[in-house]
Amino acid sequence: AQSVTQLGSHVSxxxxxxxxxxxxxxxxxxxxxxxxxxxxxxxxxLLLKYTSAATLVKGINGFEAEFKKSETSFHLTKPSAHMxxxxxxxxxxxxxxxxxxxFGKGTKLSVIP
Amino acid sequence: GAxxxxxxxxxxxxxGKYVELRCDPISGHTALYWYRxxxxxxxEFLIYFQGTGAADDSGLPNDRFFAVxxxxxxxxxxxxxxxxxxxxxxxxxxxxxxxITDTQYFGPGTRLTVL
Numbered sequence: 051a052q053s054v055t056q057l058g059s060h061v062s063x064x065x066x067x068x069x070x071x072x073x074x075x076x077x078x079x080x081x082x083x084x085x086x087x088x089x090x091x092x093x094x095x096l097l098l099k100y101t102s103a104a105t106l107v108k109g110i111n112g113f114e115a116e117f118k119k120s121e122t123s124f125h126l127t128k129p130s131a132h133m134x135x136x137x138x139x140x141x142x143x144x145x146x147x148x149x150x151x152x153f154g155k156g157t158k159l160s161v162i163p
Numbered sequence: 164g165a166x167x168x169x170x171x172x173x174x175x176x177x178x179g180k181y182v183e184l185r186c187d188p189i190s191g192h193t194a195l196y197w198y199r200x201x202x203x204x205x206x207e208f209l210i211y212f213q214g215t216g217a218a219d220d221s222g223l224p225n226d227r228f229f230a231v232x233x234x235x236x237x238x239x240x241x242x243x244x245x246x247x248x249x250x251x252x253x254x255x256x257x258x259x260x261x262x263i264t265d266t267q268y269f270g271p272g273t274r275l276t277v278l
Contacts, residue, residue: 054205082264093167094206094254094269101264140205149194149219149263153205 052077052143056154064162069113069128071157073141076122083124084142084151085115094140100124111135136161165189167270169255175276176245184240184273188257195238196267197230198254206254212238213260245277 057072075081085097098109105117115126124141138158142151168187176182188195193214198206208222212232220230227245232238242249252272258265 059203086269091271093271094256096266096268099264099266142205144263147263149196149211150208150222151196151198151206151267152208153198155203155205 052081052145052148052152054141054143054152054154056139056141056157058157059155060158060160062160062162063131065133066130069126069131069135069159071126071139071141071159073115073124073126073154074122075124075141075143077143077145079145081143081145083115083117084144085109085113085124085126086140086142086153088138088140088156090137097126097139131159131161133161133163135159167255167257167268169253169270169273171273172271173274173276175278177278178245178247180245180277182242182245182275184242184253184275186238186240186255186257186270188236188238188255189268190236191259192257192268193235193260194258194265194267195232196256196258197238197240198256200252200254200272202251209240242275245275247277250275250277 055074083100086094098107100117108114141154170185195212197209200206211219215235227243230240254272256267256269258267
């Protein structure tokens with residue numbers, strides 16, 4: 051079965067600092083991986099996805115993530131945090147052949163001015 | 164164009180009552196999904212429709228939960244004999260449907276509170 055572990059339920063960074071949100075997955079077959087963001091009182095929005103093409107995936111709002119099979123990781127990064135990045139971020143996985151997404155518990159990002 | 168919409172945005176009901184939650188997907192999307200998000204957790208898959216049929220209902224927790232999509236567009240999630248543990252945000256998503264890597268677009272959710 052597929053699962054996702056997000057390390058850190060809450061991460062705080064200073065405005066302009068590097069953002070690093072961690073995601074590790076377990077899957078018996080090559081996975082497809084996703085990062086979603088949820089702003090308060092809004093629906094989940096896709097940031098980026100890995101679908102077995104390039105291992106470094108660039109998304110919206112300056113975010114990117116790198117698929118590392120040897121580490122079973124798909125960490126989300128952004129070089130410089132902005133106040134508008136404050137939100138909750140979810141990593142998700144689905145295995146080949148399945149339309150289900152399995153989500154992590156989420157990481158709430160706070161940006162300190 | 165319009166995104167996924169869900170009604171109502173909030174629903175308060177009493178234990179034992181029946182509720183219906185509605186989802187309007189993005190026009191032209193053949194795939195539709197229901198997820199449930201409890202406080203402090205990520206969304207959990209409930210059911211997936213391809214067109215009018217439920218292609219995967221393995222996430223429905225028990226037979227009190229049922230969902231339909233009679234015309235391949237709007238979907239209704241139905242919960243019978245509600246319990247306090249059913250309190251959660253119910254999310255609907257839709258995708259074009261041709262590929263499992265199609266982006267799932269989520270609605271804002273319906274917050275269900277069972278008293």
